Amino acid sequence: xxxxxVLFSIGTLCISYLIKSSECYEIIFQRNNxxxxxxxxxxxxxxxxxxxxxxxxxYGTTTFKTxxxxxxxxxxxxxxxxxxxxxxxxxxxxxxxMNCVAINGSEVQLHHWTNFDNWLKSGVNNDNMAxxxxxxxxxxxxxxxxxxxxxxxxxxxxxxVSIKSFKFGDEYWEESEFVELDSxxxxxxxxxxxxxxxxxxxxxQCDDDSGCVCGNELYYGEACDVFxxxxxxxxNQPILPIGFCYKICGSTIIFEPKQDFEIAQMETRLKSYTSxxxxxxxxxxxxxxxxxxxxxxxxxxxxxxxEAQRFHQILKDDKTIEYEKSExxxxxxxxxxxxxxxxxxxxxxGSLFSACVIFxxxxxxxxxNDKTKRLRxxxxxxxxxxTYKSVFFSRNSSISEGTGLIGEGHSVGSSMPNxxxxxxxPSFSEFTKKSSSTSxxxxxxxxxxxxxxxxxxxxxxxxEPQVFEEQTRRHLIxxxxxxxELVDLSDMS
Numbered sequence: 308x309x310x311x312x313v314l315f316s317i318g319t320l321c322i323s324y325l326i327k328s329s330e331c332y333e334i335i336f337q338r339n340n341x342x343x344x345x346x347x348x349x350x351x352x353x354x355x356x357x358x359x360x361x362x363x364x365x366y367g368t369t370t371f372k373t374x375x376x377x378x379x380x381x382x383x384x385x386x387x388x389x390x391x392x393x394x395x396x397x398x399x400x401x402x403x404x405m406n407c408v409a410i411n412g413s414e415v416q417l418h419h420w421t422n423f424d425n426w427l428k429s430g431v432n433n434d435n436m437a438x439x440x441x442x443x444x445x446x447x448x449x450x451x452x453x454x455x456x457x458x459x460x461x462x463x464x465x466x467x468v469s470i471k472s473f474k475f476g477d478e479y480w481e482e483s484e485f486v487e488l489d490s491x492x493x494x495x496x497x498x499x500x501x502x503x504x505x506x507x508x509x510x511x512q513c514d515d516d517s518g519c520v521c522g523n524e525l526y527y528g529e530a531c532d533v534f535x536x537x538x539x540x541x542x543n544q545p546i547l548p549i550g551f552c553y554k555i556c557g558s559t560i561i562f563e564p565k566q567d568f569e570i571a572q573m574e575t576r577l578k579s580y581t582s583x584x585x586x587x588x589x590x591x592x593x594x595x596x597x598x599x600x601x602x603x604x605x606x607x608x609x610x611x612x613x614e615a616q617r618f619h620q621i622l623k624d625d626k627t628i629e630y631e632k633s634e635x636x637x638x639x640x641x642x643x644x645x646x647x648x649x650x651x652x653x654x655x656x657g658s659l660f661s662a663c664v665i666f667x668x669x670x671x672x673x674x675x676n677d678k679t680k681r682l683r684x685x686x687x688x689x690x691x692x693x694t695y696k697s698v699f700f701s702r703n704s705s706i707s708e709g710t711g712l713i714g715e716g717h718s719v720g721s722s723m724p725n726x727x728x729x730x731x732x733p734s735f736s737e738f739t740k741k742s743s744s745t746s747x748x749x750x751x752x753x754x755x756x757x758x759x760x761x762x763x764x765x766x767x768x769x770x771e772p773q774v775f776e777e778q779t780r781r782h783l784i785x786x787x788x789x790x791x792e793l794v795d796l797s798d799m800s
Contacts, residue, residue, distance in 0.1 A: 331448045331449065331450075331471070331512065331513055332428045332429060332430060332431060332446075332448075332449050332450070333428070333429040333430070333449070333450045333452055334426050334427065334428045334429070334444075334445045334446075334449045334450070334451055334452070335426065335427045335428075335429065335452045335454060336425060336426065336451070336452065336453045336454070336459060336460070336462065337424070337425055337426060337427050338414070338418045338425055338459065338460025338461075338462070339455045339458050339459050339460050340365070340367045340368060340369040340415050340455075340458055340459070340460055340461070341369065341455060341458045342360070342369060342371060342374075342405065342408070342410070343371070343405070346414060347410055347411055347414045347415050348408050348409065348410065348411055349364075349408075349409040349410065349411045350411075351411075353404055353407035353408060354407045354408065354409055355407075356407070357377070357406045357407035358377060358378065358406075358407075359376050359377045359378035359379060359380055359406055360374070360376045360378075360379050360380070360405055360406065360408050360410075361380045361408070361409040361410065362379065362380060362381050362382050362385050362410050363380060363381070363382040363409075363410075364382060364409075364410055364411065364412025364415070365382055365384075365385055365410040365412070365415045366382070366384050366385075366412070366415065366416050366417065366461070367386065367415055367416070367417070367460065367461040367496060367497070368386040368387070368388065368457060368461070368493050368496045368497055369386070369387055369388070369457075369458060370387065370388035370389070370390060370393070370457055370458065371393065372390075372392050372393060372394065373393075373394045373395075373396075374394070374395045374396070374405060375395075375396040375398060375401050375403040375405065375406070376395070376396070376397065376398075376401060376403060376405055376406045377397065377398065377399055377401055377406050378397065379395075386492075386493065386496050388457060388493060415460065416460075416461070417461045417462070417463050417499065418460050418461065418462050418463065419462070419463050419465075419533070420444075420445075420462055420463065420464045420465075420466075420468060421444060421465075421466070421526055421529050421530040421533070422530075422533065423440055423443045423444060423530070423534070425462070426443060426444060426445065428443070428449075434605075435583050435584075435585060436555070436583045436603050436604065436605050437557070437582075437583040437584050437585035437601040437602065437603050438585045439521075439548060439549065439550025439551050439585070439587070439589070439599075439601075440530065440531070440534065440550060440551055440552045441521060441523040441524070441527060441530060441550040441551075441552075442521045442523070442550055442585075442587060444523050444526075444530060445468070445470050445523075446470075446521035446522055446523060447469045447470065447471065447509060447511060447519075447520075447521065447522035447523075448471050448511060448512065448513045448519055448521075448522075449470055449471055450470070450471055450472045450473075450474065451470045451472070451473050451474070452474045453473075453474065453475045453476065454476070455476065456475055456476025456477070456478075457476070457493065457497065459475075459476075459497060460497075461496060461497050461498075461499060462497070462498055462499065463499045463501060463504070464498065464499070464500050464501070464504035464505070464506065465500075465501045465502045465503065465504045465529065466502075466503055466504060466505075466525060466526040466529060467503060467504075467505045467507065467525065468504075468505065468506050468507065468526075469507040469509050469522060470506065470507070470508060470509070471508070471509060471510060471511055471512065472508060472510065473485075473506065473508055480508065481508055482506070482507065482508050485498070485505075485506050485508075488500070515588075516568070516569045516570065516571070517564045517566075517568045517569065517570055517588065517598070518564075518570035518586075518587060518588035518598065519588060520588050520589060520590055520596060521550070521587065521589070523550075524590060527550075530552065531552035531553075534552040534553070536552070536553045537553065540554065540555075540556060541556050541606075541607040541641055541642065542556035542607060542638045542639045542640065542641055542642050543639045543642040544638050544639040545638045546558070546559060546636050546637065546638045548599060548601050548636075549561075549589040549590070549591065549599055550587075550589055550599075554638075555603050555638070556603065556604070556607040556611075556638045556639075556641070557582070557601065557602050557603030557604065557607070557611040557612065557615070557637070557638060558601075558602045558603075558611060558612050558615030558616070558635065558636065558637040558638070559599060559600065559601050559602070559615075559635075559636045559637075560599070560600040560615065560618070560619050560622070560633065560634070560635055560636075561591070561597050561598070561599050561600075561633070561634040561635075561636070562597065562598055562622075562630040562631065562632060562633040562634065563595065563596075563597050563598070563630060563631040563632050564588075564597075564598050564630055565630060565631065568598070568628070568630065570586060570587075570588065570598065573586050573598075573600070573628075574586050576618075577600070577618075580602070580614045580618070581610065581614070582602045582603065582604055582610060582611035582614050582615075583601075583602070583603050583604060583605065583611070584600065584601065584602055585600070585601045586598065586599070586600045586601075587599060598630070600615075600618070602614055602615035602618070607641055608641060609640040609641055612637050612638070612640065615635075615637065616635075616637075619633075619635050
């Protein structure tokens with residue numbers, strides 16, 4: 308069961324002070340099958356009901372020294388190594404925290420080598436958004452470490468992987484150890500090779516001051532096919548730097564380095580900028596090795612574009628830095644689509660709200676109450692409310708002739724009808740227009756009006772005082788009619 312491992316010399320490790328390049332890292336596998344690691348528990352906390360250790364969702368190989376529980380509930384695929392020092396105590400009254408644990412199947416399972424979330428590079432800010440996705444995986448010059456050994460999580464390798472060294476627990480493996488995996492049931496459940504899966508330990512070290520290519524181009528497609536692409540991009544014209552699985556907002560500077568170019572010095576200069584920055588040697592679409600410098604931000608504001616422009620100008624002006632075929636690529640500044648939509652919605656709802664406020668003010672101002680009536684009179688808007696219904700006048704057949712009563716009704720129109728124009732004889736309107744004329748013209752108008760309405764006496768019977776009295780009478784009728792009341796005219800004949 309146990310593999311005889313060959314110890315490597317510590318000199319094969321990537322030690323930063325022995326080399327000038329920063330292209331060599333220790334990269335650590337982050338998964339494990341340790342029951343005592345709370346990250347592997349369901350909900351990352353003990354269960355409320357303590358009935359034992361539940362392994363129903365656990366897949367892989369694990370081991371432990373001491374375990375005190377009420378019971379163990381196994382699943383279908385559990386592989387537990389029981390060493391000589393392993394001890395399991397079954398106690399119905401145990402107070403052990405492990406008696407309340409259910410293993411989380413989303414954590415303790417098979418993990419893919421090409422999943423970026425499974426790895427952590429030492430000495431690097433792993434939250435740096437400028438690091439190409441492929442460079443977050445083990446490169447050909449990296450030391451890969453499975454720190455927990457047999458407690459490390461199971462990893463699936465489906466392509467040819469080349470790394471500098473491989474450390475499993477406290478031991479370094481050569482390629483011969485990987486060949487013997489098939490004969491060891493336990494190890495074959497920890498490192499699973501499928502299809503063209505293979506690990507090549509090359510013992511190579513980057514000795515080029517201008518940097519070395521990561522060498523992950525072979526499994527670019529496999530890595531990016533399962534990568535979660537963000538739903539939204541914060542700029543209209545994003546760019547796709549070399550080694551990225553999706554387009555980003557920011558800028559990139561690409562150039563061909565000359566022999567005296569030192570990537571470590573350039574990396575030091577980039578640390579003075581506030582944006583996320585990264586420099587590395589990559590292969591372009593033509594297969595040429597070039598230097599790529601990336602400026603971007605976690606929350607894109609456009610500041611990375613401005614810093615990249617300044618740095619690009621510094622490269623042009625600095626005569627001590629020699630390079631060829633410089634290329635500057637940049638995305639657009641933060642898009643305004645979301646802001647425009649927000650502004651449009653704000654304008655629409657603001658307009659609707661303003662219209663409602665104005666409508667409410669109009670309703671209040673022209674309401675049918677004494678306060679608003681006095682207010683309208685003060686500002687010269689009239690005294691009538693919006694709900695006012697004007698009256699019209701007609702003789703009702705139910706009112707007996709000779710009573711001199713005028714019936715009140717409600718007009719469909721929104722304003723007072725022009726009483727003079729309701730008569731077909733135009734001489735009545737002439738009568739109203741020429742009320743200040745001579746007595747002869749008044750008599751003529753009165754004669755015509757008498758013929759139509761029957762309300763006035765014949766002109767031969769009227770004297771000048773009577774004509775004046777008749778004018779006064781008609782003026783009274785119009786005044787009273789405007790108020791919508793019934794008027795008794797019998798006493799005015």
